[in-house]
Amino acid sequence: MEFRHLGRSGLMVSEISYGNWLTHGSQVEEDAAKQCVQAALDEGITTFDTADVYAATKAEEVLGRALKGVRRESLEIFTKVYWPTGSGPNDRGLSRKHITESIHGSLRRLQTDYVDLYQAHRFDYETPLEETLKTFDDLVRQGKVLYVGVSEWSADQIAQALKIADEMGFDRIVSNQPQYSMLWRVIEPEIVPLSEREGVSQIVWSPIAQGVLTGKYLPGQQPPAGSRATDPGGSGMIARFMDDEVLTKVQELKPIAADLGLSMAQLAVAWVLQNPNVASAIVGATRPEQVRDNVKAAGVKLEPEVLERIDGVLGSLVERDPSRTASPAKRP
Ligand SMILES: NC(=O)c1ccc[n+]([C@@H]2O[C@H](COP(=O)([O-])OP(=O)(O)OC[C@H]3O[C@@H](n4cnc5c(N)ncnc54)[C@H](OP(=O)(O)O)[C@@H]3O)[C@@H](O)[C@H]2O)c1
Numbered sequence: 194m195e196f197r198h199l200g201r202s203g204l205m206v207s208e209i210s211y212g213n214w215l216t217h218g219s220q221v222e223e224d225a226a227k228q229c230v231q232a233a234l235d236e237g238i239t240t241f242d243t244a245d246v247y248a249a250t251k252a253e254e255v256l257g258r259a260l261k262g263v264r265r266e267s268l269e270i271f272t273k274v275y276w277p278t279g280s281g282p283n284d285r286g287l288s289r290k291h292i293t294e295s296i297h298g299s300l301r302r303l304q305t306d307y308v309d310l311y312q313a314h315r316f317d318y319e320t321p322l323e324e325t326l327k328t329f330d331d332l333v334r335q336g337k338v339l340y341v342g343v344s345e346w347s348a349d350q351i352a353q354a355l356k357i358a359d360e361m362g363f364d365r366i367v368s369n370q371p372q373y374s375m376l377w378r379v380i381e382p383e384i385v386p387l388s389e390r391e392g393v394s395q396i397v398w399s400p401i402a403q404g405v406l407t408g409k410y411l412p413g414q415q416p417p418a419g420s421r422a423t424d425p426g427g428s429g430m431i432a433r434f435m436d437d438e439v440l441t442k443v444q445e446l447k448p449i450a451a452d453l454g455l456s457m458a459q460l461a462v463a464w465v466l467q468n469p470n471v472a473s474a475i476v477g478a479t480r481p482e483q484v485r486d487n488v489k490a491a492g493v494k495l496e497p498e499v500l501e502r503i504d505g506v507l508g509s510l511v512e513r514d515p516s517r518t519a520s521p522a523k524r525p
Pocket of ligand 1 (some may be wrong): 211212213214215216242243314344345370371397398399400401402403404405407409419420421422458475476477478479480482483484486487
């Protein structure tokens with residue numbers, strides 16, 4: 194495994210991290226979840242990403258149990274706050290009340306005294322940014338959170354947060370967690386240049402486009418049994434890529450991966466890691482073999498000709514519009 198700094202901080206994270214959205218507490222049974230976590234640990238992954246909202250808080254519990262007994266200092270545990278975790282008006286968003294209550298729940302479920310990175314899962318237009326950032330800063334002072342980040346914030350929102358932190362002497366955010374893959378490059382025009390200047394890393398999600406970039410979904414055919422596209426919780430999430438034109442082009446990437454001796458998943462993960470502003474690619478998995486496959490992308494260098502071949506295949510299918518980074522106008 195290779196390691197990278199998280200933003201302009203002293204924290205190192207594994208270049209490939211493991212995330213449990215849609216899997217733990219939902220698509221996969223606890224035994225399979227534990228096997229995937231064990232495979233991640235065996236392969237040198239030290240960074241684990243979850244969120245209070247995943248599987249209605251059950252995902253944090255499963256991860257907490259799966260990591261029990263592992264030396265805490267050998268792990269970086271990331272979680273998030275924003276999406277609803279209950280039915281009340283204060284069970285969501287980035288208010289002082291919800292953040293404070295949510296971190297306590299996360300720490301209890303994860304069975305740890307602190308998380309290494311605490312992320313605002315979206316931007317909350319209904320809470321003053323100062324209130325959110327001051328609360329995060331307080332959690333850092335209390336030792337419950339070591340570093341602070343955001344997820345799917347726009348370049349303007351990240352810039353605003355950094356300005357307030359500098360003016361108020363708050364802890365600065367060190368990371369953003371956006372969607373990023375060969376097919377989804379919306380962070381490149383604005384977020385990456387700002388982040389490079391400001392010492393903020395990207396920890397990117399769905400680098401394999403939720404499984405689509407493995408090439409296992411064939412155009413015009415039923416998705417393979419047991420895959421995310423057949424899962425009641427996952428099928429709506431992956432739907433944006435389940436389009437015959439996309440699936441056809443993805444098949445055309447196979448010779449590129451084969452020429453390099455890489456699996457399609459490895460090519461997809463290696464692709465996001467070519468961007469030096471990316472600190473880590475968060476991969477999901479339903480089976481330990483998937484983790485063992487994906488992790489081999491660590492340290493792989495893709496030559497410019499390879500990147501050009503990929504662009505030649507995907508062409509105008511690549512989404513690049515920076516306005517696709519958006520948080521709900523009202524709290525969900
Ligand atoms: N911040 C956010 O808003 C946000 C949003 C989404 C995700 N995330 C984070 O990012 C993490 C990863 O997201 P993701 O799960 O969408 O990532 P992904 O790595 O693009 O997709 C993972 C899924 O693809 C399939 N897969 C993975 N490797 C494979 C392989 N080698 N061969 C065949 N199939 C393979 C598996 O699904 P099947 O076996 O079911 O097909 C697996 O669950 C999440 O767990 C979460 O931590 C964050």
